[in-house]
Amino acid sequence: MKVVVVDADYPDIAVEREVLAGCTVVRADARDPGAVAEAARGADALIYQWARITAEVFDAAPSVGLVVRYGVGTDSVDLDAAAARGIWVANVPDYGAEEVAAHTAAGLLACARRLKPHDALLASGTWDYLAAGPIRRISELTLGCLGLGRIGRTLVSRVGAWFGTVVAHDPHVPHEEWPRDVERVDLDALFARSDLLSLHLPLTDSTRHIADARRLSLLPQGACLVNTARGGLVDERALVELLDSGRLACAALDVWAEEPSGPAHPLVGHPRVIATPHVAWFSQESEVEVRRRAAENVLSWISSGAPDHAVVTGTRTAPVHRY
Template sequence: MRVLVTDAEYGSLDLEADVLGAAGHELLTARCRTAADVIGAAQDVDAVIVQYAPISAEVLAALPRLRLVSRYGVGVDVVDLEAARARGVWVCNVPDYGTVEVALHAVAMLSALLRNLAGHGRHVREGRWDYRLGGPLRRPGGLTLGVVGLGRIGRMTMERAAPWFGDVVGHDPYLPDAAWPDGVERLGLEDLFARSHAVTLHLPLTAETQGLVGPDLLARMPAGSYLVNTARGGLVQPDAVLQALEDGRLAGVALDVLPEEPPPAGHALLGHPGALVTPHVAWYSQESEVELRRTAAENVVVWARTGRPVHWVVEGR
């Protein structure tokens, strides 16, 4: 097999080369950003491993030899799944490489907001030693936590954070009642935002969830609430979040992911004292990166050997 890594931010790809080479496959590399880049680089390859490059319907139509797409990560929103399904192209992901890391990051961000750690640290660095400068802090036992998406990461985040809060409510239209966690009240999305003093997002980016958290949902939250997003950047409208910070609807927001990465220089959200932004690092540990890269390559190896990859999202033919 000829296998192309369309794009990756990991430096050397020796790990992928070792996994594929041991099975007798050839590894090619590129630095694709656009659909045209992928089309130009992926002629005559059997499989691609992709991080952020778009695998659109146009790309799939232009690459008739391509039979499998393996994504570095859980989300597969860079791939046109319907077009892949129509062409019989397998689409694979790595479903659980960073569950602990992302849940830990979400809980850490939530904790930092509740205690205004960024604000207090900034004041100390400025030479001001006064706990009152950070504004009023509330005891979380009197607050409600809202968890949107109760898959692996959302459930782990909920389980770690729930003991701090007075109530926990959740929203996940795909989780059956039989699997719903005990002690979590099930609500519709609008009701969850209206009830929650802190909301953490753990859901995929789809056509339905694109820009989900905007002015309407934010306006439903109690004044002085908090929002955490370690899932997908496109779930949240940054300008709406900025406005909610300015008008006091949000006391703080913590974002590990943004619709555009890196964000435009000088965006007002980046300099706002109520915003904590990290560089899409929630997934990362040394161990999770190795697992992610190895599994993305093993998807190709197992498919080539057996005709069926282990971690598939779209079944090919």
């Protein structure tokens, strides 16, 4: 049984090897489809972080029966191609909710209190509490949450009490499971009412650029946007224009349409943007957790025929079914 860790930012694969002690586990450090296809040859399962897993990869590595993502989003896998070939795709959907919610809360409060512009102004010699623009009492503001999965729910349960009103939109949450003290609104109303808006959606064809120029323009004057979900949810060009015009006061962004991002990006280094490098998920504990649970998906596929968290239900079985 051969498992290839296609790519990972982690310094080693000791955790994965410990979980999959009965397998041959190798590391490839491949990201583009050509390199991934070469690395995947002869593998039974792939674990990846940022690589693109395409139909060409599957065709070059016909032995692959399972692909596992370190994390939640699987938008870099050709899911249709996997399904057509009977290949399982799995993820780790419920790790790091505490970390992402805490990072989001830090971004929300930093935006509300204008920490980024005040820091820059003070560094340039300006000592003036009015120089960063209007700052309102948080209890007078409305917090909006687009998506009420594990992270969205954790966020509103921890910081919702700071805000005067909490509104949210998520068509997938049934009425009986809707959080108490959170007002349910439609999508446009969410944008129109949110003084601070936080995004918590997966990236799909239907959610790409859900925060487009029209909806971003619905946000109240001086509103702030926080995105710790997926960069592709936001029309970045429209966001730059609204920040430059002063229509929006601030943004806190941990995710980007193209990653890794860098200093050439118009939102990195922007005076109204708090920018971080897709780090919201991270703590020392969450890194170990996501690695262990990704490997456990493979272990479950071997022992039971199915991974723990299937995104695509496959038909292929592991070459061995029991340790």
